[in-house]
Amino acid sequence: MKTVFSPRHAGHAGQTELVGGAIVPGFENPMRARHIRERIEAVALGPVLEPVAHDIATAKRVHDADYIDFLPRAWPMWRDAGHETPAMPFVWPVRGLRADVPPKTVEALLGYYSFDGGATFVEGSWEAIKSSFDTALTAAGLVEAGERAAFALCRPPGHHAGTATMGGYCYINNAAVAAQWFRDRGAGRVTILDIDYHHGNGTQEIFYVRADVQMVNLHGDPLTEYPHFLGHRDERGAGPGEGFNLNYPLPAGTGWEGWSAALDDALVQVAAYAPDILVVSLGVDTFENDPISAFRLTSGDYPQIGARIAGLGLPTLFVMEGGYAVAEIGVNAVGVLTGFEG
Ligand code: Q9C
Ligand code: ZN
Numbered sequence: 155m156k157t158v159f160s161p162r163h164a165g166h167a168g169q170t171e172l173v174g175g176a177i178v179p180g181f182e183n184p185m186r187a188r189h190i191r192e193r194i195e196a197v198a199l200g201p202v203l204e205p206v207a208h209d210i211a212t213a214k215r216v217h218d219a220d221y222i223d224f225l226p227r228a229w230p231m232w233r234d235a236g237h238e239t240p241a242m243p244f245v246w247p248v249r250g251l252r253a254d255v256p257p258k259t260v261e262a263l264l265g266y267y268s269f270d271g272g273a274t275f276v277e278g279s280w281e282a283i284k285s286s287f288d289t290a291l292t293a294a295g296l297v298e299a300g301e302r303a304a305f306a307l308c309r310p311p312g313h314h315a316g317t318a319t320m321g322g323y324c325y326i327n328n329a330a331v332a333a334q335w336f337r338d339r340g341a342g343r344v345t346i347l348d349i350d351y352h353h354g355n356g357t358q359e360i361f362y363v364r365a366d367v368q369m370v371n372l373h374g375d376p377l378t379e380y381p382h383f384l385g386h387r388d389e390r391g392a393g394p395g396e397g398f399n400l401n402y403p404l405p406a407g408t409g410w411e412g413w414s415a416a417l418d419d420a421l422v423q424v425a426a427y428a429p430d431i432l433v434v435s436l437g438v439d440t441f442e443n444d445p446i447s448a449f450r451l452t453s454g455d456y457p458q459i460g461a462r463i464a465g466l467g468l469p470t471l472f473v474m475e476g477g478y479a480v481a482e483i484g485v486n487a488v489g490v491l492t493g494f495e496g
Pocket of ligand 2: 439
């Protein structure tokens with residue numbers, strides 16, 4: 155399997171995040187991609203290609219234009235306002251406040267375009283965000299050109315990014331952009347299967363009223379797990395999209411037995427939809443030792459996940475999302491890919 159990967163992800167480094175009131179080093183850091191890249195080489199998965207630059211207008215097919223235009227401006231505005239820390243949102247237009255009047259300062263704009271404080275900016279962030287977008291589209295192009303599957307080693311991840319909101323380490327929704335790109339290139343139906351530990355709230359929001367993109371999510375139950383405010387079982391799509399959004403919330407502590415049973419059910423639903431293309435939002439924060447998640451999958455489980463997904467027999471684009479057990483992230487993520495190849 156071919157991988158697309160950009161060294162430009164590495165400038166998105168040194169971010170901080172808020173955990174229980176304390177500022178700590180970001181869990182989403184460059185070591186993640188480095189370990190996956192090394193594992194690809196160690197198992198000789200296949201060639202690793204650099205992405206080709208794509209027009210950012212493609213991102214505006216699934217995101218609001220003003221949101222995408224803000225992303226490259228966030229860091230320069232923050233720096234010019236005199237800050238010396240990473241740019242982090244801290245005030246949001248939630249229930250009872252107005253979200254219809256865009257504010258003018260960078261501090262307010264960061265909140266206007268986010269749902270949490272988990273998407274921060276440093277000097278190299280925009281270049282990394284753009285390279286991650288380019289990576290997804292370049293890998294999509296490989297599948298379009300006839301590859302059975304391709305791996306977009308994206309960093310930063312994307313599935314929490316909604317129409318006009320960043321959050322949860324995500325800025326541009328790489329999987330959603332790729333799915334839309336396949337549709338625009340003539341695919342009739344596309345499925346996004348999201349197996350990251352966290353619900354893909356951004357992807358769900360983007361496609362919620364659409365029948366042409368099926369969204370299937372396996373994740374920690376939002377009653378106790380991040381992102382908390384989307385991902386319940388009763389969210390099944392709306393209008394023409396009704397029935398095309400499927401959520402499998404699972405309790406913290408779920409291991410292979412419970413998780414794989416949900417996957418098998420999800421795969422039956424995907425097969426019934428009969429998409430032309432499958433996009434997998436590949437998070438491996440379902441791993442037992444993940445520092446911010448609570449499922450109990452083991453490294454031996456990941457190749458089986460890949461094998462079961464391969465059983466669909468669909469052209470498949472894997473898009474990297476989360477996974478924070480840095481020492482094992484390569485074994486686990488690449489395990490899915492080698493399992494897929496059989
Ligand atoms: N104790 C992705 O996996 N912090 N994003 C949650 C829970 C945010 C995860 C804190 C986690 C975001 C792409
Ligand atoms: Zn995650």
